Amino acid sequence: MLDPGFWSFVGLTAGIYAIFALGLQVQYGLAGLLNFGHVASMAIAAYTMAILVVRFGLAEWQAAAAGIAAAMAAGLLVGLTSLRLRADYFAIVTICFSEIVRYVLLNRQDLTGGPEGTIGLLGRGQAAAYNTDWDSLIARVRETVSSVTGLDVSRDILMLLLIWLVAAGLLLVVRRASVMPWGRVLRSIREDEEAASSVGKNVFARKLQALALGAAIAGAAGVLYALQFSFFTPDDFEPLVTFFAWVVLILGGAARVFGVPLGALLFGLLFAGTRFFDFWPLSLLDSADRAYLRLIIIGLLLIGLMYYRPQGLLGRRQEMLLE
């Protein structure tokens, strides 16, 4: 329990999921959009960054900005074509979109490295790395810190600080946006679309803006994911990841901005906890079986939560019931 490796893993997982789920919070919590392909934004940002650095020689920060922009553009594209559809159709279109992205990443080996992941970006036999700028920056920061204070701060601790700083900043931005007229109009659209449009609000444009903002935030989560792990494959962006974001959102209470970090921490504990805990009776299972058990527990938790407390830990029940 006191292993620092365990807690930094919980913190990193929770931080990245907090940012990722915050994007969903903007889309669902504010605008009521059922985006089931959220992971596509993360994948597009991470891959755009890696490809621009490795194959086009951009500086990493430029590539990161381009990655977030690409995620946002993809969000706009999906919105422009599909926002007019009914909620359940929109959910199916978005999940299909995220799977199209994953299949293309898997199959365009010449562009993406294919199933081998970003290490294959330069083709077979050459190990590609997109993270050299970032790693040298982190190394310089560690040196400076240790020369000033004499403390040896690990890479994970620095990443933890950075990720949670970004999360806190974005949280405040979203919190601010949700109480501004922009956010209030969005919530009125979520509650009653016709009423909002009858007083002259452009429902479509507002929803599109929420979708694009959510996609950009998810793109930021994708960039941080890439910076932390230095290597990823298309299968890191399975539909399951989208569902995990929904778990985070719902654990915290979908309509509460500050529910997101709480949900992310609980999810991080659950996700990492079942990976690290190996006392009896879990010690009877091998690691693959424990991974299955972890997903069974997450599934049961989702079912139980939806049954007993559909509003999440901080939400209001009325928002989740059938009209």
Next chain:
Amino acid sequence: MSELPQLIVDGLVSGAVLAIAAVGVSLVYGILHLVNFAHGDYLTFGAYAGLGVTALGLSMVVATVVAVAATAALAVGLQLVLWGPVRRRRAGLLSSFITAIGLALVLRHAIFLVVGAGSRAYPVDQFSVERLGPVRVSISQLIAISLSIVAIAVIGVLLARTSIGRSMRAFADNPELAAVAGVDVGRIVLATWLVAGALAGLAGELQGLIQGAFDPNMGWNLLLPIFAAVVLGTIGNAYGALLGGFVLGLVMELSTWSVLGGGIPASYKYVVAFLALILMLLVRPQGLLGRRARAL
């Protein structure tokens, strides 16, 4: 030129399996307004139920019967312990989505836990092939297509001729009117799950057969193409789902035809299916057999 008839036959075979799975999803949606994200895992359950029977040394016929019966029982059982109580709590769209996704996670990984991650296959000779004129058809494909035809005929008769089938369609079309006309809702719901589960069990076994080797991810991987077939053929409309399944099967196979600008690589099959779905929703969101007002 002998490529085209072969692609059509392959498309019809995979389309038939999609079609019978899609009818179940569509009936469940039409009657319970539930998008069942766990339906793919019902297919997987059926496939492994059948595999368990063949492992005992029994024939494929017995395996098919057991796969169908076991999956129907699973579907009805889950209605009783899960979907019934959830419905009584008046769960909204998102709650029921999330519940279905949770169920999908539980089912799929419980199957993983029991059977392991390795690929399995039915004891059917994968390499024995019949020649019918210009096309080659494997034994698995022959079994799949003939059982699908039987299943489709049975569904057709059930929906069109029996009183329970008519009640189901009436309820899907207009629940208030059907309830006023004396349709027993509880009975309809159980019958719907019975049919949907039986079809899922059959579709799962047939998909396992035509795929050759399969693992516990099989049904989950097939879920989105099934949804695509359902939406293509108008969500909630059982006949539409059949049509959607066949159209999608044909579109996926024909997209690899070399005459069409060299053809699309087979690994993009599902991408083609999803693009067909998205295109359909943009041009005709109500599906092949629907009325426009309902989809927007």
